[in-house]
Amino acid sequence: MTELAARLLYALAALAGRLPWPVLRTLGDALAWLWLRTGARESEVALRNLELAYPDLLPAQREAWLRDVLRTTGLQTLDTLRLWTRPHAENLAQLRERSGEALFDAALASGRGLIVAAPHFGNWELLNQWLAAKTPLAILYKPPESAIGEAFLRRVRADADADRITQVRAEGAGVRQLFKRLQAGGVVGILPDQQPKGGDGEFAPFFGVQALTMTLLGRLAARSGAVVLFAWCERIGAGPDYALRIEAASPGVADADAAVATAALNADVERIARRDPAQYQWTYKRFKARPPGSGEPNPYADLEGR
Numbered sequence: 001m002t003e004l005a006a007r008l009l010y011a012l013a014a015l016a017g018r019l020p021w022p023v024l025r026t027l028g029d030a031l032a033w034l035w036l037r038t039g040a041r042e043s044e045v046a047l048r049n050l051e052l053a054y055p056d057l058l059p060a061q062r063e064a065w066l067r068d069v070l071r072t073t074g075l076q077t078l079d080t081l082r083l084w085t086r087p088h089a090e091n092l093a094q095l096r097e098r099s100g101e102a103l104f105d106a107a108l109a110s111g112r113g114l115i116v117a118a119p120h121f122g123n124w125e126l127l128n129q130w131l132a133a134k135t136p137l138a139i140l141y142k143p144p145e146s147a148i149g150e151a152f153l154r155r156v157r158a159d160a161d162a163d164r165i166t167q168v169r170a171e172g173a174g175v176r177q178l179f180k181r182l183q184a185g186g187v188v189g190i191l192p193d194q195q196p197k198g199g200d201g202e203f204a205p206f207f208g209v210q211a212l213t214m215t216l217l218g219r220l221a222a223r224s225g226a227v228v229l230f231a232w233c234e235r236i237g238a239g240p241d242y243a244l245r246i247e248a249a250s251p252g253v254a255d256a257d258a259a260v261a262t263a264a265l266n267a268d269v270e271r272i273a274r275r276d277p278a279q280y281q282w283t284y285k286r287f288k289a290r291p292p293g294s295g296e297p298n299p300y301a302d303l304e305g306r
Contacts, residue, residue, distance in 0.1 A: 006151035010085065013156065017082035021240050024082065028075030035070050043070060044303050046282040052299060053207035054277075068278040072235075079240065080125050084156035088129040095130065096236060100246025103229055108135060113182035113226030117192040117217060117249060119269045120281035122234035124191065126242060128157065128165070130233070137187040138166040138178055140216075142194060175216065182224035190217050193269050193281075195289060203291045204262035207270055210296075212289040218261030221254035228253050230268055234279055 019027070035043040046069050050062050057065065083091050107114040116131060118124050131137050139157075143150045154167060168174040178188045192214060195201070201212040221228050228249035233242040252264030273280040285303075290296040298304075 002147050002151050005148045006155055009148070009152045010155055013081040014085035016078060017085040019078075019082075024078045025075060025238075028078050029071055031074035031077065032067065032070035035074070036067065041303070042073060042283045045285055045300065046070065046073075048299055048303065049282040049284075049286065050277075052209050052287055053282075055208075065277060069280075069282050072278045073281070073283055076123060079123065082240075083123065083125050083129070088133065091126060091129055092133060094126070094240055094242050095233070095244050096241045097243035099244070100229075100231075101244070103248060104134070104231070104246050107227040107229060108187070110227060111185040113185050113224050114187045115182065115217060115221055115226050115228045116187065116189045117228060117230045117253075117265070117268070118189055119193050119230070119232060119272050120191060120284065121269075121272050121275075122232045122279050123242060124232070125157075126233045127231055127244070128189065130244060131187070131189060131231075132164045135187050136164045136166070137189055138168050138181050139189040140168050140170050140174065140178060140191070142170045175220075179220060179224060182220060182226045188220070188226075190214075192217055192265055193286065194284075195286060201289075202258045202262045204259070204266050206266040206286070207273075209287050210291050210294075211266065211287055213262040213266055215258045215262060217265060218253060218255065218258060222256045222261070230272060232272060234276065 034040070043066065047062070047066050050057070050065055050069070054062065118127055128139065144153060157165060157167065168177055181188055194214065195212050196214040196216070200215065202215050203210045204213045206213070217228070220226065229246055230249055231246045233244055235241070236243045250264045250268050252260050253268065255261045255264065285300050287299055290298060
């Protein structure tokens with residue numbers, strides 16, 4: 001039953017993904033308008049995050065930024081359906097610019113192992129496809145609560161690269177699998193800006209706000225000696241075009257001191273997000289956990305259940 005439901009969801013996604021680009025763009029704008037007009041979760045969470053991350057913005061500026069964020073998020077949602085359900089070779093033809101590939105190739109050739117830190121910026125699903133075309137890799141992911149959702153996710157991320165992408169659940173056994181892969185000179189992909197479970201993170205500044213930040217990436221880098229690179233695919237222009245960007249991580253990301261490593265990790269993610277705030281995922285409750293003993297309330301307390 002689960003697999004059947006996942007196949008049906010895939011068929012629906014494929015239908016949406018075949019719509020012409022101008023239609024997808026119009027639908028993305030309509031989705032953003034609906035979120036804003038109805039005060040949907042996406043709109044309210046994004047607004048709260050912008051208030052926290054950019055407190056100096058004037059109200060009119062913040063409202064304009066919110067509209068841009070929602071339009072980009074709506075388009076990203078629909079564009080991802082298209083990327084998931086088309087041949088990867090066709091999708092990769094949308095990469096009109098590429099920078100930093102030499103860094104990636106050198107890291108592969110070094111045999112030290114490679115950790116690719118992929119923030120929630122631009123389209124990380126297109127980045128997954130580019131990585132899989134370059135090399136076998138393991139991707140750490142947080143499984144959806146729904147079994148159908150997880151089956152669907154595995155299906156859309158497989159395609160022709162099913163034998164090159166190993167999807168690893170974010171749990172103890174999965175972490176050990178990642179470490180072994182790095183020791184063997186392999187490649188691991190991690191989304192570095194997800195809030196970890198309690199006990200698996202350290203509070204560090206992110207846009208001037210203390211945010212619970214994963215220590216896993218720093219631990220893997222320090223123990224394995226792997227190279228750490230940041231990578232993302234950012235949208236350029238008004239069409240379905242992207243630019244691949246790859247940059248070296250700050251040295252502190254691999255520091256054995258968790259406080260140093262998490263601060264450096266957040267600083268790198270923040271630098272990337274500031275390139276174009278509209279392309280960052282502001283609809284995620286990034287600052288929900290607060291430092292113990294700080295007395296700070298959950299900034300999304302009034303949005304719980306949404």
